[in-house]
Amino acid sequence: MSRAISWRYLYELGALMTRAAPPAVDLRTTIGVTELQNPIMTASGTAGYGDELAKYVALQDLGAVVVKSQGIEPWPGNPPPRVHETPGGMLNSVGLQGDGVKTWLADELPALTRRGARVVASIWGRTIADYRAAAEVLHDAPAAVVALEVNLSCPNLEGHTMFAQSPDDASSVINEVVDASSLPVWAKLTAHVTDILSVASSVRDAGATAVTLINTLPGMVLDLDRRTPLLGAGGGGLSGPAIHPVAVRAVYDVHHALPDLPIVGVGGVASGAAAVELMLAGSSAVQVGTANFADPRATSRVLTELAAWCDGHGVQKIVELVGGGHD
Secondary structure (H helix, E strand, O other), X not given: OOOOOHHHHHHHHHHHHOOOOOOOOEOOEEEOOEEEOOOEEEOOOOOXXXXXXXOOOOHHHOOEEEOOOXXXXXXXXXXXXXXXXXXXXXXXXXXXXXXXXXXXXXXXXXXXXXXXXXXXXXXXXXXXXXXXXXXXXXXXXXXXXXXXXXXXXXXXXXXXXXXXXXHHHHHHHHHXXXXXXXXXXXXXXXXXXXXXXXXXXXXXXXXXXXXXXXXXXEXXXXXXXXXXXXXXXXXXXXXXXXXXXXXXXXXXXXHHHXXXXXXXXXXXXXXXXXXXXXXXXXXXXXXXXXXXXXXXXHHHHHHHHHHHHHHHOOOOEHHHHOOOOXX
């Protein structure tokens, strides 16, 4: 088996082991004030606008569909190549391409609403004003939009940096978004900081009802023949099973230090077992990202495997897992 396909093999093996129907386990979970029928969501940027997965997954059966991040204005993203498979997942340099939050609200959200999906919108910006403006557009979003995820940590925006990396900047953004939005606000953070606890604490104090941990990590692949970076923008964001232990550690540490702060875990979730691990570390819900590229049915499969694991281990309510890995 070549190292380039080994992670795909893991997904395919998990699919073969999936039971036909989930057992009777109470999968309901709560993220702050947001109640979900189960803890499995897509991860922002890995399922497009969401409706693309509808022919593979019953979107209304997921906890929520987290859509790709949108800014206040359209943005073309990075030059190609944008995606490269790695031994442990994927390196992407899409660069937050999108038509802008206003276009998403008018043209893309209705398809998800018609399917009965619960939706988590995602926004990004380079300034506090950018974030506030995007949040204001979503102030009166339809009831299908149950939360607003604020992307504070994308590592692959060509020629620019995300505005909010430090605790002070992150809290400033969240303050403005909370003030401008009627939605529960989740702050999406990176583990690529000196002290993730201080950033998590700052966004909590600024009014975030939850944090999403973690975003992709900076990485690079070189073209050995040309002796130049392989991706069009140079570096990119590493995702997939390779970063799963980093995500588990980040969730574990934040939950240990801030046990009252709800966490959405994301990073290398390719199976129900990986979802269980993040929940035991302290997350109340889990997002499935890179696995969607290898298997567009991944979210449904992970949900079924998660329920089967609970049934096999005597777990009657999914919330029993949250933080169960701590003494």
